[in-house]
Amino acid sequence: MSRIAVLGAGPMGLAAAQRAVTLGHEVDLIEADEKVGGVAAHFDFSGLSIERFYHFVCKADTPTFALMRELGILNKMRWVDTSMGYFTHGKFHKWGDPVSLLRYPHLSVIGKLRTGLQMLLTTKARDFHRIEHLTSREWIERGSGKSVYNNLWRRLQELKFYEFADTVSASWIATRIKRIGTSRRSIFQEQLGYIEGGSETLVEAIADDIRRKGGTIHLETPVERVVVKDGRVHLVHAGGKKFKAEAVISTVPIPLVNHLVPDLPQSWKDKYAAIRNIGIVCPIFKLRKSVMPHFWGNIVAEDIDIPGLIEFSNLRPLADTIVYIPYYMPTTQPKWHWEDEQFVDEAFGYIRRINPTILPDDLIDAKVGRLRYAQPVYQPNFRDKLPSVQTPIRGLQIADTCYYYPEDRGVAESIRYGRMMAEAA
Incomplete structure (x- = not known):
């Protein structure tokens, strides 16, 4: 069996590492953050454990159900x-x-x-x-x-x-x-569905299974370079350490790949560089009142500069109202550089315009999540622009959420791709 390094412990990296260690490989899962989960990770929101960015489950998400069944947590699935x-x-x-x-x-x-x-x-x-x-x-x-x-x-x-x-x-x-x-x-x-306890229930169950089967998860260990020798992967430099690897599965955002793998052919670097991404700034509000009766609300108003809001507590029952307001935008936009407080003030103002019964005292807390590479820009015939997952460097596979096309970013596709890459390693 091989020694495999998996780069990135978001849902795809977790799924790849879990499948690889289940198949008997030695696995190092390497993550820059202080916790696993990526966009599905939770944070402490004034005593409430909740996702940094909202997630929901659809009935077509069969890879999620299969992995939950394997982990013994399918009974945590709820439908609303x-x-x-x-x-x-x-x-x-x-x-x-x-x-x-x-x-x-x-x-x-x-x-x-x-x-x-x-x-x-x-x-x-x-x-x-x-x-x-x-x-x-x-x-x-x-x-x-x-x-x-x-x-x-x-x-x-x-x-x-x-x-x-x-x-x-x-x-x-x-x-x-x-x-x-x-x-x-x-x-x-x-x-739509949610997992009891939130996405963290699934994320931590995968991480626990990786550790139980002998895999090692390295947190706060940012990847610095994939070292190539004689045309195949040899080492991964991360967090000031060296990880031997006969195979590497990279799930980090594609815009980071050219820096991390300088030995890629220039033609491949050009393809990666051509893939555009936009960022997200997402204020999250904890409120005493409901904003709307819907889970999600699209907004079509020329004087409101958000495309919608998600009242997450209309999906997952919670003690207080939880609302996400995603600002997607290219990072070249001047607004990207706003302070968190500016986004909170503007977004709460929009909430009050949408529902004038909400008063300033109804705001319990607000946080802001940011992600620089949140949404690939999918153009017609996008798949033709993608390099294959298996690179010309032997033992090196590279993919991120843009490879799910035409599917959008989602946990189910992350699981499907992660397992597929582990089985090909």
């Missing part, structure tokens, strides 16, 4: 009836089922019929190869119409992707619609 709303013209409108679509006041009858048909066909589609060459805007305008794109989608895409808004892949947005659209109890009722 949830809903989506659109905030526009000063009020929330329920969204996501046929009745809500028909009652929505800001689309024409033709627009509603075309939208309903496009969403239905999307949830029934086996794959999206036929629209791979299209942008999301082109696909939505062809299916639902330009007025529907302008009313429901334009503002959301501009506030998430900014200058890249008109270059986003149709396959990616269609796959997101299908994943959510098939996670239902009926045609009228969306149903």
Whole structure:
């Protein structure tokens, strides 16, 4: 069996290390942070253990269920009836089922019929190869119409992707619609899941299994370099230490790879460098009152500079209201450099505009999470731009969340890719 170094202890790195050690390999899991989990890690929010960035489970997330069953924690899975709303013209409108679509006041009858048909066909589609060459805007305008794109989608895409808004892949947005659209109890009722105790329940169960089977997890050990000898991996320098490795599985963000693996061919470095990412700043609020009856609310208002908010406590029952407000943006935007307090002040102001009954005294606490490489910018034919997972350096595999395309970032895809890479090592 091989000695394998896994770089990064987010969900994909954890899944890779767990599978590798289960197969009998010697495993070093190397992580820069003080705890495992990556974007699924928890933090202490005034006595509440909760995710840094919100997570939910869909009924199509079979890799998650399989690993939970293997770890003996599938009984921790919980399902909740949830809903989506659109905030526009000063009020929330329920969204996501046929009745809500028909009652929505800001689309024409033709627009509603075309939208309903496009969403239905999307949830029934086996794959999206036929629209791979299209942008999301082109696909939505062809299916639902330009007025529907302008009313429901334009503002959301501009506030998430900014200058890249008109270059986003149709396959990616269609796959997101299908994943959510098939996670239902009926045609009228969306149903999403959470893990009792939060994502930390799964993350820590994986870490415990790695240790129990003989793997070693090295925290606060940032990777410095992958050393190559005679065309294959030889060592990993991390945290001032040297780790011998016959195989390396890298799950760190792709923008870091060229620095960590200087021996890659230039043609591969160029491909990695061409993959664009945008960041996220995510204020998290603990409130005494509910903001809305929905789990997630899209916001379409020209004078509100957020695409939506997530009332997480409408999914996972908690003592207080927990709301995430994700600001996605390229890190070249001036707003990226705002202080945390500026984001908190602006976002809480938007909460009070959306629900004027919320008063300043209803704010219990607020924190801000930041991630520089949060969302790959998926363009049409994106998979053609990706280097293969197995690199020209023998024993070295490289992937991050952009490899899930056309799926979006998610724990289920992280588990699937991590296990696949471990089995190929």
